[in-house]
Amino acid sequence: MGRKVSRRDFLKGSAAAGATLVAQPWSFVFPENVLAADSDAPVTYGYSFCDMCNTVPKCGVKATIQDNKIIKVESRENYPNSPLCSKGIASLQELYDPHRLLYPMKRTTPKGSSDPGWERITWDEALKTIAENLNKIKKEYGAEKVMFYAGDPKEGRPAIRRLAYTFGSPNYGCESSTCAKAPQLTTQIVYGRPTMGSAPSDKTKVCLIWSSNPAHSGPYGFHKLLASKEKGVKFIVVDPKVTPTVSSLADIHLQLRPGSDGALALGFAHVIIRDGLYDKEFVENWTHGFEEYAEYVKEFTPEKVEEITRVPASLIEEAAILWATDRPSTWIGSACGTAHSSNSHNNHRAIVSLIGLVGNYDVEGAVTMPTESISFNDSATTAFLREADLFPKIKDKRVDTDYFPVWAEIENTIQANRLVEYVDTGAIRAMVMVGGNAMMWPQSQLYQKAIEKMDFSVAADYYIRPWTHNFMDMVLPAAMCYERMAALGNFGRTIYLREPIVEPAGEARSDWRTCFEIGNALGFTKEFWGGGEKCEEEGIKEVLRTLNVPVTIDDLRAHPEGFNIPTEGPPKFKKYELGLLRKDGKPGFQTPSGKMEFTSSLCEKHGFDALPVYKEPLESPVTTPDLAKEYPLILNTGARLPFYTHSKLRDLPWLNQFMPEPVVFLNPKDAEERGLKKGDSVEISTQHGSVIMTAGITNIVMPGVIDVYHGWAKANINLIVPRHFDPILGFPAFKEGLCQVKKA
Ligand code: SF4
Structure with a gap:
């Protein structure tokens, strides 16, 4: 029988999995209390896929079974998603958890x-x-x-x-x-097809990761991104936080104020159009509403965008030029990062419009659509x-x-x-x-x-x-x-x-x-x-x-x-030219105009902005200055942790040890202003109530913003977030409410 895992081994192994630095499949053995003691029963193997997180498709599992009990799980060889992360390994603790519900x-x-x-x-x-x-x-x-x-x-x-x-x-x-519906529906509105972007291929030169942290949300694929970086792909990462994705991939990190994503994307467009870096052939032949869009983005100069987003104008210029010139460039979208705001659809639309603007839609190495999908x-x-x-x-x-x-x-x-x-x-x-x-x-x-x-x-x-x-x-x-x-x-x-x-x-x-x-x-x-x-x-x-x-x-x-199931032929690109994107088989896109839409016919039809208009969050120092006097900090919540799935898995001993208590992360500057030390019990309050958490003080969070993980029954941050919804996508504003933090 394999070796037993100690708490220290598990922490060590899981930390490595979290960083996804492990190239070979590896495994842990379930502790003695569940292992069939001194059993002579034969060992068999079973194959499955994990469901401990919300990512589909899942990671492959090879299970060692004895006495109808799984005693070990490890990565399934040659399965597309691997290796197992800490949650997948801890699936055994959930499987044999004595607290599971057994009967109706x-x-x-x-x-x-x-x-x-x-x-x-x-x-x-x-x-x-x-x-x-x-x-x-x-x-x-x-x-x-x-x-x-x-x-x-x-x-x-x-x-x-x-x-x-x-x-x-x-x-x-x-x-x-x-x-995930936010990026999917937005790309459907703009391009007629839902997508959440494409990982870099061998042809990719630049990858733009916008408010997504695949090191935590997609650990099974993160090593592929690291490999792309090794091969020379340049990464631009947009995120208010210094996440593991930022620290291990970003050539340019654009650390923006939460909720200001739309302004940043419009700033990209301003630079690209101002400098004539857009794809003129694509824009002329395959897009709708470009003139109006080009006119609108004129006001989003890098200097103005710096004021809105707090990202330095020089970095905005650098990132926009890199994205537009070093093609093909691809985009990895965020399920939630940009979705959780009161203007989430327009913000998303401003971001995904950048793909078509530089002709990076369905081009090899850029954002692609499958040719013969099942x-x-x-x-x-x-x-x-x-x-x-x-x-x-x-x-x-x-x-x-x-x-x-x-x-x-x-x-x-x-x-x-x-x-x-x-x-x-x-x-x-x-x-x-x-x-x-x-x-x-x-x-x-x-x-x-x-x-x-x-x-x-x-x-x-x-x-x-x-x-x-x-x-x-x-x-x-x-x-x-x-x-x-x-x-x-x-x-x-x-x-x-x-x-x-x-x-x-x-x-x-x-x-x-x-x-x-x-x-x-x-x-x-x-x-x-x-x-x-x-x-x-x-x-x-x-x-x-x-x-x-x-x-x-x-x-x-x-x-x-x-x-x-083999394909009939090699992949095809620029399918809009080939009549492979529309139901009627004609060239173009499955949108009301038949083109990629810089101005949305569908939004306009229902009385919403046709342009991806930037709007300040409904609560912000700009929109609600009086509220900001009492609640000066931005409350950013809804991010993933590598060892919990939203509110789940918090009672599994192997996982709970990573973060046993609810923690609010503050920048040292904000902590000092409030006389707070790491480990202090603090009260986070908004106009909707308060919750108590432990202070974590770290430079990964920008000044003026606090970062709180959701899903704690004992300190549910969602009790006190605003109930604002984007009018098109209906997403809640988990990332832009105002709050205050003080010693409890
Ligand atoms: S990422 Fe982790 S929890 Fe999610 S399917 Fe893979 S092993 Fe399971």
């Missing part, structure tokens, strides 16, 4: 009681109760009054979405409405989701159209962030949730109340999480990645099947099976294969059947190394 539970006290009085029930009773409640609401008020929601992990999304549309509700939403939709297919046949018939009953009309026109999942209003107006009366988290929303207490007010709500999860589930009627035990089949892993044209490698804990079931069983109990027996142990496999077969490529579940079983 119903509350026995009235809503509003501090203790729900959870009582174990059978799955039969749970499914019967769920079906009775949902069908009652459907009969009395309409199916659309039931909201279906997927949080973390994301793998339950296709199943619950199929359930929503089959039941008759268009109101399916997911946690991407505070995350039409996976959220790890399933549009047909599996019932998005093409059922959703169009019910979409006029979605709840978000009046709040976010641009979103509702181009995105079928609803923008869920106005849940409070949906419930208050009676538009939503019940909820089915897999992996959700009420702490993720601004002023979370309002969302807890909204969930509590519903006629009925049920969630599936690995644990009872009181900040969410104590406001609900029922909780169902969810199976972890090692215990379940769905979903498929897909990397481009290579597909992986996951099979359970150990028995589920207690009566835990996969989110797919749970959703299918609910569908079956609701009377949709054919659509959900009659429920039961095999329904999950039937669901996977349905995905494969509707994928329109020659692959079966037997093919996947025969190819644990991944089943590759």
